[in-house]
Amino acid sequence: MKKIVTIIICCFLLINAKAQNFNDYFINKTLRVDYIFSGTASQQNVSVEELSQLSEWAGRRYHLAQLPLEGNGQISMNDIKTGACIYKTSFSTLFQEWLDTDEAKTLNRAFENTYLLPYPKQPVEITVSFRDKKGNYNPILKHQVNPSDILIKKLENTHVTPHTYLVKNGSPEDCIDVAILAEGYTPGEMNLFLEDARKTCEALFAHQPFSAMKKRFNIVAVQSPSKDSGVSAPKNGIWKNTAFGSHFDSFYSDRYLTSSNLKDIHNSLAGIPYEHIIILANTDQYGGGGIYNSFTLTTAHHKFFRPVVVHEFGHSFAGLADEYYYEEDLFNGIYPFDVEPWEQNITTKVDFASKWKDMVEQGTAKLVEGGGYSFKNIYRGAEDCRMKTNTCPGFCPVCQRAITRLIDFYTRP
Structure with a gap:
């Protein structure tokens, strides 16, 4: 019996090792999946809106069937022929944040969400799962994708937004590609945007461990134009016509600056290799937001711009x-005290050994x-x-280690 168990384990390990080989299952293109997440606090739904093909894959080529972080949601891709899990990724969303609001108890709302996956060679099944308050991941949608489907939109030859590389250390295959987008900058203000984008780079790489690991990043400034200068501030009765329709007062919180136009954000990046997104808003009003594996959005002309953009990137890039x-514990309940948070820089001590107990x-x-x-x-x-x-001048040792591990996950076998 022991020999049979050993053989089964070895076979499993061989299958899992094979799934880690990018060229076995994927071609050098991206499958972009646009979803609609909708529902209420008690019932959520996920629908496929559109599938697209992008010209190359800028994401990781290692640890494909492993998760960098658990996230508030997960996407897994399984090869239909073999049943093997060949890719996983995790995320958080504005929709899931909204589920914690009073409005979500009675109102049914819908939010756009877009994800980039490596383009499969053979038909696959994709599963989208949400994390509940108990820390369990529940499948919300399963759908199949045939890579030869003629209705998968080809975005390879679309208009490419003008862009300038501020940091270029290698190919998309070898580096983490971060795109900085303009929001609320008119065509005549693009020089101002490029200056703000350079300040963003300076701020980010002034912090460890980004400074020590700078050679693993490419940073591109994307000149996405808006008709109006500035961004919307509903509390002040100000509505602007901007590239991504961002606005303050998200969920009625004065400083929370977000965008629900995820498709517009990703459409502006078609033809440009990217994995992570920073959006700069052309305003001096204080605020911002960062959503893990979605985007950082922050104001570019407030006196705290530099620390805030790094803080928000800590959310969107590293899931901190x-x-x-x-x-007053105003937000009590977002993190149940009897469940260990998936974020690496806080703990309820339910599973402190998995966090930074060794560092203490x-x-x-x-x-x-x-x-x-x-x-x-x-x-x-x-x-x-x-x-x-x-x-505070920088990230604490716990956050620095979490960021370092994530950069290694993305860029090292």
Whole structure:
């Protein structure tokens, strides 16, 4: 019996190892899937809106069937012929944030979401799953994709938005590709946008570990034009016609600057290799937002622009949680105290061993109560950090290690 079990395990490992070989299952193109996430706090739905093919794959070519982070949702791709999982990715969404609002208890709303997947050689089944409050991942949609489907839109020869590389360290295959987009900049303001994009690069690479690992990044500034200058501020009665329709007051929070126009964002990037997105808003009003594996959106002309854009990129790129909190526990319930958060920089101590317990034992980090918006029962790794305040000079050791591990995951076998 022991020999049979050993043979089964070995066969499983061989199948899993094979799934890690990019060329076995994929060609050097991208499958872009546009979804509609809809529903209420009690019932969610996912629908396929459109499939597109992009000219090349800029994402990772290693650890294909592994997740970098668990996220609030996950996408898995299985080869139909063999049943093998050949790719996984994770995400968070504005829709899932909205599910925690009072409005979601009674109103049914829909949100656009777009994801980039490696283009399969053979038919695949794609599963989209959401994480519930207990930390379980529940399949919401399964759908099949035939790569030879004639209705998959070819975006290879579409108009390519003018763009300029600010950091170019290698091919998309070897580097993490970050696109910086203009929001609320008219065609006559593109020189201002390029200056703001350069400041973004300076701010990002002034922080460790991005500074030490700069050679693993490509940064491209994409000159996406808007008809109006500035962005919408509904509380002030201001509505602008901009490239991505972003606005303050998301979920009635004054400083929360977001965009629901995910298709417009990704359409502006067709023909440009990219994995992660930073959007700069042409305004001096304070605010921003960062959503894991979706986008960073922040104002470019406020005095705290530099620390804020890095903070929000900590969310969208590295999936880091906010480390600030409110003594009134205004957001109590977003992180249940009996479930370990998937974000690597906060803990409820339910599974602290999987976080930075080893760093506490080594004396390189702490366990400080307060984080994830809660005054009690959620802990962070330092008194201060870029994920807590705008005045802290950098990321704490816990966040630095989390970012380093993620960069390695994307760029190293």
